[in-house]
Amino acid sequence: MTHSTQTPAPDTSEAYLRKRRFARECALQYLYQADVQAADGVEPPSLELFWEQVRSLENFLAEPLFEEARSFAERLMAGVRENLAELDRRITAYAENWTLERMSVVDRNILRLAAFELFWCADVPAVASINEAIELAKEFGHQDSGRFVNGILDRMLRERQAETKTSEPGVDGVGEAQNTRVRDKTLHAPGSAPDGDVTREGRAS
Numbered sequence: 001m002t003h004s005t006q007t008p009a010p011d012t013s014e015a016y017l018r019k020r021r022f023a024r025e026c027a028l029q030y031l032y033q034a035d036v037q038a039a040d041g042v043e044p045p046s047l048e049l050f051w052e053q054v055r056s057l058e059n060f061l062a063e064p065l066f067e068e069a070r071s072f073a074e075r076l077m078a079g080v081r082e083n084l085a086e087l088d089r090r091i092t093a094y095a096e097n098w099t100l101e102r103m104s105v106v107d108r109n110i111l112r113l114a115a116f117e118l119f120w121c122a123d124v125p126a127v128a129s130i131n132e133a134i135e136l137a138k139e140f141g142h143q144d145s146g147r148f149v150n151g152i153l154d155r156m157l158r159e160r161q162a163e164t165k166t167s168e169p170g171v172d173g174v175g176e177a178q179n180t181r182v183r184d185k186t187l188h189a190p191g192s193a194p195d196g197d198v199t200r201e202g203r204a205s
Contacts, residue, residue, distance in 0.1 A: 019069035022061055024113065024132055026054060026069070027076040028140065031109040034081070044081075047074070079116045080109075087115045094155040106141050107148060114153050118160050126157055 034044035051070060061069055080087060088100055091111050100108050114133035117124045130153045137145035 015065055019061060019065045020072065021132065021135075022065075023069040023073035023076065024136060026073040027080075027113055028106075028109055028136060030073075030077050031080055031112065032105055035105050035109055047077075075121075076113055076116060079120055080112045083116060083120065084112070087112045090115055090119070090156060090159075091152065094152050094159075104142065104145070107137065107145055110136050110141070110145075110149055111152060114149070115156060118153070118156055126160065130154070130157060 030045065030047075030050055037044060055066075091108070092100060095103070095111075103111075110133050113136075114129050117129035118126055121129070130150070133153060134146050134150050137149040141149070
C-alpha cells in the first residue's frame with residue numbers, strides 16, 4: 001500500500017480567507033493599542049474586553065469562524081509579545097537606514113506580525129504571510145507603507161530560506177493573498193478613545 005507524500009494544497013475557500021484576514025486585522029489592532037499604551041506606561045488592553053468589543057461590531061464573523069479566527073489572532077498576539085526583542089532585532093537588521101522609533105506604529109506592528117509568521121509559523125506559507133502584510137500596510141498604513149513593508153520582508157524571507165536551506169516549492173501564497181477587505185469598520189480597543197485606533201490612513205487621527 002502506497003502513501004502519498006504530496007503537500008496538501010493551501011485552503012483557498014472564502015471562509016478560510018476571511019477568517020485569516022480578520023484574525024490578522026484583530027491582531028494588528030491589539031498590538032497597535034498595546035504599543036501606544038506601552039509608550040505611556042499603561043498595561044496592554046485586556047483580551048477579554050478586546051474580544052467583547054470586537055463582537056459588538058455588526059460585521060464580525062459568524063460562529064464558528066469567529067472562534068477559529070480568534071484562535072489564530074491570539075496565536076499571533078502572544079507570539080509577537082513573547083518574541084518581541086528577537087523580532088525587533090530582525091526587523092532592525094533589514095530596515096536599511098530606519099530605526100523602529102522612526103517607523104509608524106502601524107508599520108512596525110505589521111512587520112512584527114509578518115516576521116513572527118515567517119520565523120515561527122512553519123504551517124503558514126511564507127509568501128502568503130508577506131502578501132497579507134502588504135495588503136494590511138496598504139489598507140491601514142500611509143501611501144508608501146506597502147513598498148516599505150515589502151522591501152523589509154523580502155530580505156527577511158531570503159534569510160529564512162537561508163536558515164532552513166530550503167524554499168517552499170509548490171506554495172505560491174494564493175490561499176491567503178487573494179482575500180479582499182473583510183470590513184470597513186475600524187476596531188476600537190476597549191477603554192480607548194477613537195484617536196487610539198488604527199485608521200485606514202495608518203495614523204492616529
